[in-house]
Amino acid sequence: MEARHLRYALALADHQHFGRAAAALGIAQPPLSQQIAALERELGARLFDRTARGVFPTAAGEAFLVRARQALAEMAAAVSDAGRAARGETGRLRLGFIGSALLELLPSLLNRFARGHPDVRLGLQEMSTCRSAAALLAGELDVAVGRGAPRGAGAEDLVSVTVGRDRLVAVVGAAHPFAGQAEVSVEQLRGEHLIVAPADEEPLVAARLAALLGEGADSPARTGGITEARDVHTIIGLASCGIGVGLGPACMRAAARRGTWVCEVSPRVELPELVMSFRARDRSPVLAAFLDTTREVCPGVGGQLGDRRVGR
Known part of the structure; x- marks a missing residue:
């Protein structure tokens, strides 16, 4: 049994006439009659009564047609689902x-x-x-x-x-001496308590800051201390509390809250690319x-x- 046999049976039930059903299917009447007869032999049951008034499903035919419609609908859904999956829609x-x-x-x-x-x-x-x-x-x-x-x-x-791509900026609370300044220098940052991303989670950013601010006797950890924060919102929040100077990408201007001030860092410092x-x-x-x-x-x-x- 093939899908075309199901379509033939459904077309015959809809049109109640072999000639009209064959025309709707785009085939000749004799092949349709032969295929319906072959289907009935395979199932071992008569699916249609042939009468002078037309062709009508038997009880076996009615039961078969219910499942045939469901099967064709499922096949169409399978084809649609496969196509959508292949197009990345599901x-x-x-x-x-x-x-x-x-x-x-x-x-x-x-x-x-x-x-x-x-x-x-x-x-x-x-x-x-x-x-x-x-x-x-x-x-x-x-x-x-x-x-x-x-x-x-x-x-x-x-x-x-x-x-x-983005550059480094500094964010401070309203009471910080940097508030109101358009920019701060790298030298000014070296003496401040800094709020930065954890080195073990953002090593490229940490390495860039270490190269910028220096290591050794004048490192921020020795002169001003460091507080680690995992995201820009926490960096901004801690800066607004007066904990220190937050360092992060310039895009965090979009998240700056009332009571904070964002300064450019001079000279301009490019951060690792967003990848x-x-x-x-x-x-x-x-x-x-x-x-x-x-x-x-x-x-x-x-x-x-x-x-x-x-x-x-």
């Missing part, structure tokens, strides 16, 4: 990201992707660059967004694309669809992503 995407990515990149990217792919389940988790890279290599994430490309064992199996990483061998259509959306939001990354697109 499935799951697991994304790990640093908090500052929510200030510029991710709002537009996730909003556009969710609108275009409402049936994709998004698993979103804020985590440090180091943790997200480890989770990506372990297969626990599909995409990671952090500061700088992942390094170390397994990094050669990843594709890493720059999706943003999106994924496994090179991951051929998931959902990932391909997400990268297509990334191309739309970040036009400059298209060449770095190569030919990885939905349907290729």
